[in-house]
Amino acid sequence: MEREEIIEEMYSQNPWWRSEPVKLPDKAVERNLMPQILEDLKSERVTTIVGLRRVGKTTLLKLIIEELSKELERERICYFSFDLAEQIQPREIVKIYSEEIIRKTLPELEERVYFFFDEIQKVKDWGNQVKSIQDKGYNIKFVATGSSSINITKGIGESLAGRTLVRRLRPFSFPEFLMYRNVDFERGELEEPIYPDNSEKLRILFNEYMEAGGLPELYEEMSLELLKQILDLVFFRDIVNLFPVKRTDVLKGIFRILVENTAQKVNYTKFARDLDTQYRTVKEYLQYLEDSFLIQRSHPYEGRRLKRYRKNPKIYVADHAYTNLWKCEEGLKAETIAFNHLKRIEKPFHLKDPEIDIVLPENKCAIEVKYKPEVRKSDAKPLTKLSNDFKLFLVTKENYGTWNINGRDVQLIPLWLLCTSTS
Structure with a gap:
């Protein structure tokens, strides 16, 4: 791309330079991560925002830019997406910005300027380019996004080791979905949930959220065709182009099995047999799916860390929207939603003996999910086998209250x- 074309593209992507408003979706929700990113802007380190494609990383950047533009000159904010322009280099953007936009050399910068680089993983060796600028001590802050954790990590490499703040943007939580729908709610703590006056409204909206998942593009119209297109972009833009995938049929087959069996333990040998491939290939492809934020593992909770990571984990699909593409039991989908919510509080594990769905060791909480019309005390009995320092929860479809079982309170x-709820 010629220099004049790059300048034209930069002006197109930064309408606020022309005193035009920041272009945002009709319903742009302030994400839970936003306050943390705004605080990161004070840091000298590079902030990297990673997450699944279409979870709203670009919208988050635009919301941050809109907030920044209220306080400083708009020319001090530069946004550039490398999604369809990976042949352009970050140092080239910085150079043109210096010469054509602010018309100052970088050493002359008295006030901080901000570069927001979207989909930076498209650019090979981007970390060294950013480091070469940052090392000179210019008054510059870099914020970058990416859809693959491994490629963001590779881009950081040794050059930016210790100089980055990595933030994970997850699919919409239920509270973010409620904000999207402009519905007020009172947020309680996990140990002391607040049963709201508008509970009937929240139950109706939760059913919508359970159907639609955490991808905001699906909220106005649940389209399986659009969901398939989003998934194909993840496969062929964020995995196949970035990782050594020789058999896309096996990759897709693994993901489909994981979706249909979300919240279940993975059996690598059975996967290899069912998909006519090697055990090693299954393990490698599972890692690619995790690095691209499509799945997450839950390891067994045991005292010895090395021992817990040797055993087969449970696998959860990162967003329950994908369960609409294939058959998935409602109970497994419900446990996946619970897991994906609770991992915002702390990293969850599961327990083998007694068999408990989700354990939060730091908060000392044990959670069993029984998403069915009626629950019985026998559903909660495994929880009571845990030590007395654990708080016990039975997650239900409708039931609310406290049971005393074997001298233990189960919420x-x-x-x-x-x-x-929050932590």
């Missing part, structure tokens, strides 16, 4: 109410 909490 019954509907899944929709759990999903409005």
Whole structure:
């Protein structure tokens, strides 16, 4: 791309330079991560925002830019997406910005300027380019996004080791979905949930959220065709182009099995046999799916860290929207939603003996999910085998209250109410 074309593209992507508003979707929700990113802007380190394609990384950047533009000259903010322009280099953008936009050399910068680089993983060796600028001590802050953790990590490499703040943007939580729908709610703590006055409204909206998932593009119209297109972009733009995938049929087959069996333990040998491939290929492809944020593992909770990571984990699909593409039991989908909510509080594990769905060791919480019309005390009995320092929860479809079982209190909490809680 010629220099004049790059300048034209930069002006196109930065309408605020022309005193035009920041272009945002009709319903742009302030994500839970936004306050943390705004605080990161004070740091000298490079902030990298990673997450699944279409979870809203670009919208988050635009919201941050809109907030910044209220306080400083708009020319001090430069956004550039490398999604369809990976042949352009970050140092080239910085150079043109210096010469054509602010018309100052970088050493002359008295006030900080901000570069927001979207889909930076498209650019090979981007970390060294950013480091070469940052090492000179210019008054510059870099914020970058990427759809693959491994490629962001490779881009950081040794050059930016210790100089980055990595932030994970996840699919929409239920509270973010409620904000999208402009519905007020009172957020309680996990240990003391607040049963709201508008519980009937929240239950109805939770059913919508359970159907649609955490990808905002699907909220106005649940389209399986659009969902397939999004998934294909992840496969062929974020995995196949970035990783050594020789058999895309096996990659897709693994993901489909994982979606249909989300919240279940993975059996690598069975996967290899069912998909007519090698055991090693299954393990490698599972790692690619995790690095691209499509899945997440839950390891067994045991005292010895090395021992817990040797055993086969449970696998959860990162967004329950994908369960619409294939058959998935409602109970497994419900456990996946609970897991994906609770991992915002801390990294979850599961327990083998007694068999417990989700354990939060730091918060000392044990959670069993029984998403069905009626629950019985026998559903909660495994929880009571844990030590007395654990708080016990039975996640239900509707039941709310407290049971005393074997001298232990078990809190019954509907899944929709759990999903409005914090730590």
